[in-house]
Amino acid sequence: MHEWALVDAVASAAETAAEQEKLKKVDAVVVVLGELQNVDRAAARRLFAELRKTKKKALHRARLEIRAEKAVFRCRACGKTFGLRDLNKLSHKESEAVHFLPEMAHVYTECPACASRDFEIARGRGIYVREIRGER
Numbered sequence: 001m002h003e004w005a006l007v008d009a010v011a012s013a014a015e016t017a018a019e020q021e022k023l024k025k026v027d028a029v030v031v032v033l034g035e036l037q038n039v040d041r042a043a044a045r046r047l048f049a050e051l052r053k054t055k056k057k058a059l060h061r062a063r064l065e066i067r068a069e070k071a072v073f074r075c076r077a078c079g080k081t082f083g084l085r086d087l088n089k090l091s092h093k094e095s096e097a098v099h100f101l102p103e104m105a106h107v108y109t110e111c112p113a114c115a116s117r118d119f120e121i122a123r124g125r126g127i128y129v130r131e132i133r134g135e136r
């Protein structure tokens with residue numbers, strides 16, 4: 001229940017933010033979802049619709065909006081940034097492995113500029129709340 005834990009964390013964060021901003025009614029919770037975070041969006045929305053009922057009343061009619069964030073890798077050797085699509089040597093199976101376990105990118109690929117395997121994942125992991133819209 002990987003989605004459940006993520007969506008519950010989002011709903012809790014939204015609840016806290018709504019309290020801090022003294023919102024009486026939250027219309028939308030906008031989250032950014034990294035490309036490397038394997039989440040079924042339809043399932044996430046359905047879960048949110050369930051989980052919001054367990055939170056404070058302000059959240060009961062909130063809608064979950066999901067914005068995608070492309071993955072960005074940054075080479076530690078030469079500083080070049082590149083995306084998943086630049087890792088074009090990956091087979092379908094390898095690409096799936098990278099999605100599930102981003103650390104595996106190091107095993108399967110290298111920097112397209114200098115061929116170093118020393119790179120980091122700069123963006124595209126995790127899920128976070130970007131914005132909460134509602135009424136005071």
Ligand SMILES: [Zn+2]
Nearest residue numbers: 075078111114
């Ligand atoms: Zn490089």
